[in-house]
Amino acid sequence: xxxxxxxxxxxxxxxxxxxxxxxxxxxxxxxxxxxxxxxxxxxxxxxxxxxxxxxxxxxxxxxxxxxxxxxxxxxxxxxxxxxxxxxxxxxxxxxxxxxxxxxxxxxxxxxxxxxxxxxxxxxxxxxxxxxxxxxxxxxxxxxxxxxxxxxxxxxxxxxxxxxxxxxxxxxxxxxxxxxxxxxxxxxxxxxxxxxxxxxxxxxxxxxxxxxxxxxxxxxxxxxxxxxxxxxxxxxxxxxxxxxxxxxxxxxxxxxxxxxxxxxxxxxxxxxxxxxxxxxxxxxxxxxxxxxxxxxxxxxxxxxxxxxxxxxxxxxxxxxxxxxxxxxxxxxxxxxxxxxxxxxxxxxxxxxxxxxxxxxxxxxxxxxxxxxxxxxxxxxxxxxxxxxxxxxxxxxxxxxxxxxxxxxxxxxxxxxxxxxxxxxxxxxxxxxxxxxxxxxxxxxxxxxxxxxxxxxxxxxxxxxxxxxxxxxxxxxxxxxxxxxxxxxxxxxxxxxxxxxxxxxxxxxxxxxxxxxxxxxxxxxxx
Amino acid sequence: xxxxxxxxxxxxxxxxxxxxxxxxxxxxxxxxxxxxxxxxxxxxxxxxxxxxxxxxxxxxxxxxxxxxxxxxxxxxxxxxxxxxxxxxxxxxxxxxxxxxxxxxxxxxxxxxxxxxxxxxxxxxxxxxxxxxxxxxxxxxxxxxxxxxxxxxxxxxxxxxxxxxxxxxxxxxxxxxxxxxxxxxxxxxxxxxxxxxxxxxxxxxxxxxxxxxxxxxxxxxxxxxxxxxxxxxxxxxxxxxxxxxxxxxxxxxxxxxxxxxxxxxxxxxxxxxxxxxxxxxxxxxxxxxxxxxxxxxxxxxxxxxxxxxxxxxxxxxxxxxxxxxxxxxxxxxxxxxxxxxxxxxxxxxxxxxxxxxxxxxxxxxxxxxxxxxxxxxxxxxxxxxxxxxxxxxxxxxxxxxxxxxxxxxxxxxxxxxxxxxxxxxxxxxxxxxxxxxxxxxxxxxxxxx
Numbered sequence: 001x002x003x004x005x006x007x008x009x010x011x012x013x014x015x016x017x018x019x020x021x022x023x024x025x026x027x028x029x030x031x032x033x034x035x036x037x038x039x040x041x042x043x044x045x046x047x048x049x050x051x052x053x054x055x056x057x058x059x060x061x062x063x064x065x066x067x068x069x070x071x072x073x074x075x076x077x078x079x080x081x082x083x084x085x086x087x088x089x090x091x092x093x094x095x096x097x098x099x100x101x102x103x104x105x106x107x108x109x110x111x112x113x114x115x116x117x118x119x120x121x122x123x124x125x126x127x128x129x130x131x132x133x134x135x136x137x138x139x140x141x142x143x144x145x146x147x148x149x150x151x152x153x154x155x156x157x158x159x160x161x162x163x164x165x166x167x168x169x170x171x172x173x174x175x176x177x178x179x180x181x182x183x184x185x186x187x188x189x190x191x192x193x194x195x196x197x198x199x200x201x202x203x204x205x206x207x208x209x210x211x212x213x214x215x216x217x218x219x220x221x222x223x224x225x226x227x228x229x230x231x232x233x234x235x236x237x238x239x240x241x242x243x244x245x246x247x248x249x250x251x252x253x254x255x256x257x258x259x260x261x262x263x264x265x266x267x268x269x270x271x272x273x274x275x276x277x278x279x280x281x282x283x284x285x286x287x288x289x290x291x292x293x294x295x296x297x298x299x300x301x302x303x304x305x306x307x308x309x310x311x312x313x314x315x316x317x318x319x320x321x322x323x324x325x326x327x328x329x330x331x332x333x334x335x336x337x338x339x340x341x342x343x344x345x346x347x348x349x350x351x352x353x354x355x356x357x358x359x360x361x362x363x364x365x366x367x368x369x370x371x372x373x374x375x376x377x378x379x380x381x382x383x384x385x386x387x388x389x390x391x392x393x394x395x396x397x398x399x400x401x402x403x404x405x406x407x408x409x410x411x412x413x414x415x416x417x418x419x420x421x422x423x424x425x426x427x428x429x430x431x432x433x434x435x436x437x438x439x440x441x442x443x444x445x446x447x448x449x450x451x452x453x454x455x456x457x458x459x460x461x462x463x464x465x466x467x468x469x470x471x472x473x474x475x476x477x478x479x480x481x482x483x484x485x486x487x488x489x490x491x492x493x494x495x496x497x498x499x500x501x502x503x504x505x506x507x508x509x510x511x512x513x514x515x516x517x518x519x520x521x522x523x524x525x
Numbered sequence: 526x527x528x529x530x531x532x533x534x535x536x537x538x539x540x541x542x543x544x545x546x547x548x549x550x551x552x553x554x555x556x557x558x559x560x561x562x563x564x565x566x567x568x569x570x571x572x573x574x575x576x577x578x579x580x581x582x583x584x585x586x587x588x589x590x591x592x593x594x595x596x597x598x599x600x601x602x603x604x605x606x607x608x609x610x611x612x613x614x615x616x617x618x619x620x621x622x623x624x625x626x627x628x629x630x631x632x633x634x635x636x637x638x639x640x641x642x643x644x645x646x647x648x649x650x651x652x653x654x655x656x657x658x659x660x661x662x663x664x665x666x667x668x669x670x671x672x673x674x675x676x677x678x679x680x681x682x683x684x685x686x687x688x689x690x691x692x693x694x695x696x697x698x699x700x701x702x703x704x705x706x707x708x709x710x711x712x713x714x715x716x717x718x719x720x721x722x723x724x725x726x727x728x729x730x731x732x733x734x735x736x737x738x739x740x741x742x743x744x745x746x747x748x749x750x751x752x753x754x755x756x757x758x759x760x761x762x763x764x765x766x767x768x769x770x771x772x773x774x775x776x777x778x779x780x781x782x783x784x785x786x787x788x789x790x791x792x793x794x795x796x797x798x799x800x801x802x803x804x805x806x807x808x809x810x811x812x813x814x815x816x817x818x819x820x821x822x823x824x825x826x827x828x829x830x831x832x833x834x835x836x837x838x839x840x841x842x843x844x845x846x847x848x849x850x851x852x853x854x855x856x857x858x859x860x861x862x863x864x865x866x867x868x869x870x871x872x873x874x875x876x877x878x879x880x881x882x883x884x885x886x887x888x889x890x891x892x893x894x895x896x897x898x899x900x901x902x903x904x905x906x907x908x909x910x911x912x913x914x915x916x917x918x919x920x921x922x923x924x925x926x927x928x929x930x931x932x933x934x935x936x937x938x939x940x941x942x943x944x945x946x947x948x949x950x951x952x953x954x955x956x957x958x959x960x961x962x963x964x965x966x967x968x969x970x971x972x973x
Binding site: 027035037038039043044045046047048049051052053054055056057058060061063064065066067068069070071072073074075077080081083084085087088089090091092093094095096099101104106108109110112114115116117118119120121122123124125126127128129130132133134135136137139140147150151162163164165166168169173176197198199201202203204205206207208211248249250251253254277279280281282285286302303304305306307308309310324325339340343350351352353354355356357358359360361362364367368370371372373374375376377378379380381383384386387388390391393394395407408410431432435440441446460461462463464466491493496497498499500501502503505506507510511512513514521522523 | 526527528529530531535536538539540542543544545548550551552553554555556558559560561564565566567568569570571573575576577579580581582583584585586587588589590591595597599600601603607609611612613614615616617618619620621622623624625626627628629630631632633634636637639640642643644646647648653654656657659660661662663670688690691693694696697698700701702703741742743768769770771772773776785792793794795796797798800810816817818819820821822823824825826827828829831833834835836838839840841842843844845846848849850852853854855856857859863865866867868869870871872873874875876878879881882885902903904905920921924929932936937939940953
């Protein structure tokens with residue numbers, strides 16, 4: 001029972017007269033403030049940083065100085081804190097509730113890793129200071145590499161790629177360099193299943209390869225006969241995700257690798273779903289030549305509202321010589337870095353992918369995560385992730401329609417929208433209604449091979465109680481949809497900070513920045 | 526295991542609900558030859574205290590910038606980051622959220638991105654900016670690819686002042702896509718030399734200001750020459766604080782402005798994660814790489830923000846996408862934006878002036894050291910000096926004496942014949958005593 005400010009118990013009954021959905025006068029909704037843009041807070045002459053005065057710039061820079069105002073607002077520290085805390089309250093987060101985005105792996109981010117990444121010995125070192133002064137950092141990179149190689153059963157790893165898609169680029173460039181070195185530069189085709197992540201064909205096209213799709217079998221796997229018919233002297237590589245984007249393990253993966261190698265092509269594995277098999281299966285044992293590992297997925301570095309990621313790529317012996325610079329080199333004097341292609345230690349490197357050595361901040365977090373789990377814990381991670389997904393699938397299969405009902409799934413459970421047929425409710429509507437119930441929706445309309453796809457990935461860091469809460473919510477919603485309560489779905493969300501947003505309008509009349517001269521408010525036509 | 530909520534009893538009960546006997550039954554699709562019955566050969570799990578000890582031992586073996594005199598720049602800069610920045614980016618709602626695919630419950634992240642885009646557009650003097658890329662160097666490479674798409678021409682021309690590692694990142698991407706590159710010889714003060722290399726097949730000209738030697742250049746003339754020839758001008762900046770003092774790329778006629786945003790809100794972190802700033806003229810927006818956030822309204826007519834123009838992106842366009850990029854550098858962009866909001870125009874201008882002043886003090890001190898030649902004629906907060914010996918050896922010697930003297934140019938470009946060139950930077954974190962100690966140490970080494 002709550003108390004009011006004069007110490008008397010409140011009486012909720014008294015509020016029953018008020019309409020249920022009474023709009024407020026200020027736009028705020030209880031704890032949720034209606035927060036203006038930073039540009040609208042009248043901070044044109046303020047600052048939240050105290051700095052000593054500086055002398056006027058030297059004459060050397062005459063004619064090179066900014067003449068006009070920049071147009072940047074500033075605020076005092078308390079105002080800045082309030083602005084961002086108010087905004088933060090309009091975000092869903094894994095720390096708040098289950099976040100079942102299939103293929104994205106929203107798992108708990110341990111705070112120990114944040115603390116470790118902030119040790120000055122890691123956070124306050126410069127990428128180009130003498131290598132003799134950063135032996136601890138280089139040792140950490142070497143140990144991280146050792147863990148990644150051991151867990152994947154692969155002989156080499158390129159740490160520098162900055163995200164999964166950057167890792168794909170790294171892998172394909174290594175493959176291309178290997179083909180060119182062997183006089184096979186004419187191989188210009190990449191095969192990828194229709195269910196692939198969009199980054200796979202985008203990356204292949206980016207490096208000048210033509211993408212040909214591989215068909216899928218009825219049970220959601222690569223069609224071996226179709227693959228075999230499309231392999232040939234023109235194929236540079238195949239790109240296959242395993243476990244695949246339907247949440248299934250490619251049963252014939254060893255045969256896929258054999259056929260690929262027999263045709264003279266390389267096997268690029270999209271490792272986005274490595275979290276399902278870490279510690280139980282080593283991709284090296286499956287015949288993979290290159291695979292990126294999303295440290296922000298499998299090894300739980302925070303997603304931060306869309307990055308930064310990190311996408312180290314493990315490489316087979318055939319591809320290892322072509323890995324990008326810088327390379328970590330070890331000799332009697334300790335660790336050093338071979339920075340330039342052609343330099344001793346990096347003779348055949350295909351080049352450089354970015355200015356420095358990759359996402360060190362993510363290496364620190366991932367390594368702390370690995371040490372915490374250990375070999376035994378990482379195996380348990382995979383097992384619990386798979387167990388949780390199968391549990392969700394088992395508990396929902398009678399009210400929703402699993403896309404591949406036979407056999408177990410891996411770390412994510414895929415449903416199609418056939419169970420919504422005739423209800424007037426779409427996958428999108430269903431997802432928006434989940435928001436009202438306090439859950440982030442699952443991945444929708446991906447993979448493309450399943451109609452109205454709903455891909456649920458609970459991850460291993462959800463308790464059974466939270467899973468049961470989630471399952472109960474989805475069962476209740478499924479019941480409501482089938483009972484004809486379409487209004488609950490069509491207008492959803494009703495209880496989020498905003499109602500459904502007009503994405504078409506945003507694309508048709510792009511307004512990509514605030515402007516000093518107020519434009520007329522946008523309105524749907 | 527502290528991060529795993531399931532109990533042994535839960536697991537048994539859940540296996541029962543699924544209708545299988547053991548966890549192995551859920552891994553039946555794995556070929557028998559690849560199943561591992563035991564954990565891999567790595568240490569077992571460890572408690573928080575043990576992990577902390579091991580990590581701290583590694584951290585102690587690095588000499589952090591804050592420990593003493595420190596003058597490294599060349600694309601990464603040590604600045605003071607207000608405590609507020611790190612506090613806010615560690616809020617659960619920012620730290621542990623995903624890409625804002627469901628805008629109704631991601632308005633926090635989306636409004637921040639809209640504000641970030643506006644701040645970056647203002648700083649660069651450009652019409653539009655995206656929601657960030659991985660870092661400055663990959664941004665530069667993406668800019669070249671964008672110019673190639675817009676002009677349908679096959680060559681990029683780079684000045685001798687572009688950071689050699691940026692050149693490397695550009696070459697990797699450009700060559701993979703069949704775009705040729707020409708790079709002018711490394712030169713302290715010759716951005717204008719690119720003009721002579723522009724021809725009818727030139728898609729873009731890439732220049733840097735302040736350049737890798739610290740030289741500040743008005744690139745207006747290059748912009749005119751490039752645009753007259755139907756090419757785009759890409760202006761790269763590795764020190765974002767310089768925007769507070771110097772003419773912006775937009776003012777000088779840039780078509781695309783790219784920068785490393787690390788200096789604002791983000792620590793050195795041994796090279797990453799950083800945040801790439803990317804801005805361009807509005808007419809090119811549909812060829813831009815990366816995420817964009819835009820304003821719209823919700824079903825009740827309330828203002829809100831969404832990711833937009835995604836028909837450029839890989840998840841929609843697949844092999845026809847403008848880029849394969851799937852993530853931005855969200856949390857680093859947030860840090861940038863918070864720091865920028867704290868600074869404001871007043872603070873940024875002051876910070877920039879302070880940086881310049883510290884660098885002038887450094888120059889004046891080094892000028893008095895016998896044997897040192899100042900090479901950079903006009904600079905913001907870093908410059909190049911010529912020393913009477915191998916710069917890499919010198920840096921090593923000084924490091925043994927507690928001074929991190931800067932970046933030998935040979936570390937960036939081993940083949941330029943500039944082994945006696947050292948790049949030095951000063952920021953608001955540089956103390957007068959640091960400068961004195963550096964000058965004295967140099968004098969002593971040269972006298973030996």
